[in-house]
Amino acid sequence: MAKSEKTWSLREIDQARGDSKGTAFLAFKQLKDSFDEGRDYYYLSASQDAREIESLRKAGRIYETTVNAILLTEGGYSAILDYLDG
Template sequence: MELDDDRSPAAWLTLRELDQAECCAKGSAFRAFKRIETQWTQGRDYQVLHHDDDRAAIARWREAGRIYASTVNLLLLSPPLARAVRDQMRRMTTDPAE
């Protein structure tokens, strides 16, 4: 799977990496992403690798230890979106209504 821009796939982040970076429980980054998803564009800001079409690519991310063992479909976030998700995670930690 090639990403739709010139950025290296290694620069893109996974939900597991964001959960770990913020010392949050599994699912925290996903919930934060869902709250701001409509402000971002799939294909440019994030990629979804589907288990039917991208099984080998997902396996490589799993082997690298960058995703949860239970990941079925992989969500990859561009560096700008990853920063926005981390900011949202922090807001959710300090203000549960956020």
């Protein structure tokens, strides 16, 4: 993952918009087939990325119950917002 690249978690999107937990995730599921992993989002696996996931959890960027994390890039973030605002 490009460490210097700005990313947004699904929790951050829910909170910024005042949406209930899971709103951004449902939008992501609807758009996932049109997204490219590595360009629109990064998938963090509990087995391979446990340290980074725990860091995100401690920073409050993901929900406490998150197992595998999704971080959206600028393109993915914009697409989610467009979908939710559409």
